[in-house]
Amino acid sequence: EVQLLESGGGLVQPGGSLRLSCAASGFAFTSNAMTWVRQAPGKGLEWVSCITTGAATYYADSVRGRFTISRDTSKNTLFLQMNGLRAEDTAVYYCARNNRGVASPDYWGQGTLVSVSS
């Protein structure tokens, strides 16, 4: 059974940093691209970033230059390093497995809440 478990969320001041983790199990982690998606309170889903099996990375304009996606294949874990956090980054962050290259998320984690406030 595919399982994705996010952790690392919390309350941080504007300008601060957090690192989110997503522990993956139940599938060959090296065989799928992975994606981070976020959802601000009361808002829709927003694509944030993706990393391919070859470690190529892609970012939404809203986070490029501040966020860094990475993966540790020895630990089956996906990361999102978030620097220079802003109030508008407040959201639940979900990791998802991609089924078709960098597209088509098919499994999701339960999410971790990031709150940016002074």
Add this chain to the structure above:
Amino acid sequence: QTVVTQEPSFSVSPGGTVTLTCGLTSGSVSTSNYPSWIQQIPGQAPRTLIYSTNTRSSGVPNRFSGSILGNTAALTITGAQADDESDYYCVLYVTNGISVFGGGTKLTVL
């Protein structure tokens, strides 16, 4: 800037059929956009119903189907049930590793 369009809301009667659509302001949606449909009950994590246009995720009832209709992606629910009342999002691969979500459709079953 690429915008993915969805109906903000839709209603269907129990047992009825409804088709939600997903379009691109910049042109037509095709299978190369690998459209996916995600269901989210408020307060819960997203769940993918359909990926890569028309592939049903494991455990998804066959009353959910995906297709390309004209220049949009479509999610059809045949024989709607009360627990289909939810938010539905589409996501499209657009270019250079980037995907974009639509704003979501709030489906009411009544």
